[in-house]
Amino acid sequence: MDANVVIMGTESVGKSAITVRLLTRRFIGEYGDIESIYGHSFGREFTLNIWDSPYSEDLSVETSLFEKKVQWADGYVLVYSICDRASFNSVSRLIQTIKSTKDYLSADKVPIVIVGNKRDLHHRRTVLSEEGRLLALNTDCLFYEVSAAENYHSVLMLFHGLLDRMKDAKLTS
Numbered sequence: 001m002d003a004n005v006v007i008m009g010t011e012s013v014g015k016s017a018i019t020v021r022l023l024t025r026r027f028i029g030e031y032g033d034i035e036s037i038y039g040h041s042f043g044r045e046f047t048l049n050i051w052d053s054p055y056s057e058d059l060s061v062e063t064s065l066f067e068k069k070v071q072w073a074d075g076y077v078l079v080y081s082i083c084d085r086a087s088f089n090s091v092s093r094l095i096q097t098i099k100s101t102k103d104y105l106s107a108d109k110v111p112i113v114i115v116g117n118k119r120d121l122h123h124r125r126t127v128l129s130e131e132g133r134l135l136a137l138n139t140d141c142l143f144y145e146v147s148a149a150e151n152y153h154s155v156l157m158l159f160h161g162l163l164d165r166m167k168d169a170k171l172t173s
């Protein structure tokens, strides 16, 4: 199975750090402004095409590009920083926009993972884990807190979670 995943969120929340962590298992600290689609295999059966872009996704992005991304994707990784409340609020808006842009009838089962990144910066935390969990519960999304800087495993887990959701969505559609 080949599936398309888009990674979205406001600027500097760690979208590229998460993508690069998955692809290379490494954290390199600074990431250029590269817009790219990367292929990544999960075992022999699955390949994810992951679209990472340097732009902020807080709806300031050009509408046609935003819609193109949303239509292209089968699954969504929506990232905020646990130290940045505005980025969390933006994820909440993104979920509504994705669900209304995508086929309305299947809106409930759109595979979306909410990701609170920078868990290592807990001394600067402004968004509680509970808030992320509650948002996921209310919107029928998955939720993970991760640190792209410190931990490969948590990043891998979030993509596995999304993969399972995408398989379920395909089976029931």
Ligand code: GDP
Binding pocket: 009, 010, 011, 012, 013, 014, 015, 016, 017, 018, 028, 029, 030, 031, 053, 054, 117, 118, 119, 120, 121, 146, 147, 148, 149, 150
């Ligand atoms: P993007 O604009 O959302 O793609 O964000 P980047 O991946 O470019 O990351 C923005 C900044 O946050 C960079 O300086 C990264 O080194 C830093 N960063 C990303 N993830 C983490 C993390 O988990 N912990 C910490 N402490 N810094 C991170």
